[in-house]
Amino acid sequence: MYRLTRRDGLRALAAALVTAGCSTDSEPPFDAPRIVVRDTASNVLLPSIEAFGTAASELKSRLAQLYAAPSAELLVVARDAWRRCRAAWRQTSVMHSFGPIYDGRLEAKIDFWPVRVTSVDTAIADATADLTGADVYAQGATVQGLPALEYVLFGDRSDSEQVDYLKTVVTGVSPCAYAVRVGEALVLAARDCADGWSTFGVEFQRAGKGSKVYARSLDALNALLNGIIAVTQRMTDLKLGKPLGSTSGGTPAPDLLESRFADNMAADLLSDVASVRSAYLGRRDERAGRGIADLVKDRDAALDRDVQRLLDTADAKLEALPRPATEVIGSQPGSFEVALGALTDVRRVFTADVVGVLGGTVSISDNDGD
C-alpha cells in the first residue's frame, strides 16, 4: 500500500495553492482587493488629482487675462474656468479624508467653507502690490481657495457692476489683482496635492505588496471605502443638511449654502457624487479597471445594481433642484429634502451594505476573537 510522504503533502499544498490562484472568468481573482486598489489608484485617483492641477492652472491663466483687461466677456470666461476647477476639485472628494490632502490639511486651503467674506475683504484691503501667490498660500485658509475666488468673481452684483468692482482699488490692491494671487496660491496647493500623491499613490498602489503605508490591500480598500463614506456624510450633514436647517431646528439657512454666489451648490454635490461613483466603479473617463463595484458584484450582484441605481437617483434629484438655491431653499424646501433623502440613501448603502459585504471596518481597535 502506498504511504503518503511529507513530500506528497507539500505537493498537494502547492497544487491547491496553484489551483486556488487560477481563476476562471466567472470567479474573482484571489487577490481581487489588491487589483481593485491598484486599478482605482491608476484609473481614478491619480488622474483626478492631475485633472485638478490642470484646471487650477487654467483658472490661474484666465484670472491673469481678466486682470490684464477686465471685461464682462473675460469675466464669463474666468467664471467658467472657476466652475471647471471647482468640478475637478470636487471630483477628488473621496481623496480628502486620507492621504496627502488629509495629512497636509490641504482641503482647507482649497475649499474653506462657508466663505468668510469679511476676511476676504480685509485681505484685499491689506494687500500690497508685491503680494505673491506664495504669500497668499502661506496665509490662513479663510482668505484663499475656491470659495474666496467665487466671492470675488461672482459676488452679489450685476455682471457690469462686478467688472467695476474687480478693477477698483479702494485700499490695498484691486480685487482682481488679489484674485490672480489667490489663483497662483491655488496652483501651489494643487501642486502639493499632486506631489503628495505621486509618492503616496505608489504606496497606495502597492498595498499588500510591500507598501510602507498599507501592509494589507484590505487596509487601502478600507481607506477608499471610508473616503467614499466621508463624502456622503459631508453631503448629507453639512453641504445640504445644514442649509436645510438640520442644526437650526428645521429653519433653512441659505447663508450656509455652498457656492451661493455662483449658485453652484447642486453642481458641487453632483461632482461629489461623481467622485463617489468613479471610486466605486474604478472608472473615470476612458480609463477602466476593476473597482469596488466588482468586489460587491462578486458577493451580491443585486446590491451592486442597487448602489448604481441610488447614485443615479441622487444625480437626478440634484439636477432637479430649483434655482437659485439661496432664494428657493426657504420657499420650496421639498425638492431639497428629496435630494437630501436620496443622498442619505447613498450614504446608508455604502455605510451599512457595501462595507458589510466587503468585511471592511472603520475600527481602530482589536476585534473580538476566539
Next chain:
Amino acid sequence: MDSPLLTAWRRRLAEPIDGASLAFFRIGFGVLMLVSVVRFWAKGWIETVYLEPVWLVPYPGFEWVTRPPGQGLYFVFGIIGLAALLVAVGLFYRVAITVFFVAFTYVELLEQSTYLNHYYLVSLLALLMMGMPLARTWSIEAWRSKRAQPMPIWCVWMLRFQVGCVYVFAGVAKLNYDWLVRAEPLRGWLAVRGDFPIIGPLLALESTAYAMSWAGAAFDLCVVPLLLTRRARPYAYVAALVFHLATGLLFPIGVFPWVMAVAALVFFDPSWPRRLSHRLTATRPVPHRRPVGRAAPWVLAGYVAVQILLPLRHWAYPGDSAWTAEGSRLAWRVMLIEKTGFVQFRVEAVDGRIWTVDPSAELTLLQVRMLAVEPEMMRQYAHRLRTRYERSRGVRVHVFADSYAAMNGRRSRRLLDPSVDLGRVRWRIGAADWIAPPPPLVAGAGPLP
C-alpha cells in the same frame, strides 16, 4: 454543622497539588497583561479611545463610573501595568491582583464600545486569582519566605472551568445557520485576505470559509473534552496553538490568542513545568488536610452557576440575539457576526422644531461604528440628546432613531422602530420591544428601498 457531603467537598477542594502549573499561569498572565498595557499605551489608544471622546457610553447601571480628571487615566493604566508586573513576579501578590482587577475592570466599565469578550475574560480570571494563593510558588514572596507551598486543587479546577466556558460556549454559539450553512461571517472576512502570504489564494476560496467555519465550531466544542483527556491532551493543545496562531495572524485580535495559549495550559498536570525541566524548583504535594472555609463551596458553586447561566440567558429573549444584541455580552459569542450600520437621530421639539443629529458629529469612529449596531447604545445616546436639547432649548423633545443594520452579508434593514421615542425608553432586563425584527435567514433581503 456541615453535612458529611459538604465536609467531604471542603476537604476535596483543599487537596494540595503541585503549584508549578498555576505559578506558570500567574507569570504568563502578568506578563501578557503588562504587554497589553504597554501596547495599548504605545498605540495611543488611551488617548483616542478614552480621552478624546466628548462622551463615553456607559453601561446601564454603571453611569456613575466616570473618567478621572485630566490625564488621570494614564496614571490608572500605569497602575494596571505595575500591578500586572507585581503579579508576574509574585510580590505583594494579593494586593497586586486586587488592584489589577479593580483598575482593569474600572477601565472596561468606562465605555461600552470597547467591550470585548477577552477583556471580560481577563476581569474574570483576575477575580478568580484574587481568591487564589498563586504566589506560593516561583515568586519573590516564596523566595523571601524560603519555602514554596502547595496550592489547593480548587484553583486549577476553577481556572479550567473558566477557560473551558470560553471554548464550549463559543462552540455552542457557532451552531447557527449563518456559521454552518452560509459560512458567514468568515466567508466575507476571508474573501478580502487573498494577499495573505502563501495561503492567500486558499483563503479567498469559498470552500475554505466553509472548512474553517466547521473546523472552528468542531474545535471549540471538542477541545475542552480533549484537553481533559490525558492521552489526547498534547494533541489538543497543539491544535489549540495552531488555532489561536491562525486567528491571531488572520484577524486583529491583539494579545487574546496568547492569553488563551497560556490559559489552556492549566488543563495539563499541575506539575507539567517541573517535568519539563527538572532543574526548576517546585513543590511536590504534601499532606495538607485543612479543608477550605465553610462558605467556599457555596461561593464557588455560585460562581459556576452564574458563569453557566449568563451565556445561556440569550435564550430567554425573543429573536436572534446576534441582531438584537440582547444577552450577547458576557456570553462568549465571539467572532459570530459582521454587522455594520447607519443611524441618524431626529430630535423633535413639541413646538415643532426638528433637528437631525448625526452621532459622528461628536462621537469617535469607533463609538459610531458600535453605536450603529447596538440598540442599547442608541438608547443611551438618545437619552443624552434628550437631556441636552431639553436643557439648551428649554422645551420638551422626543428623540427618534433612523437606524439600519446589515448582518453577515445580508442587506441592511431597520434595526429600531423609528416611531419609538428612544429618549424616554428606560433600560430593563426584559426584551426590548423597540427593536425591529431580524432579517430573514436567506442571504439578501430584497432590493433596497
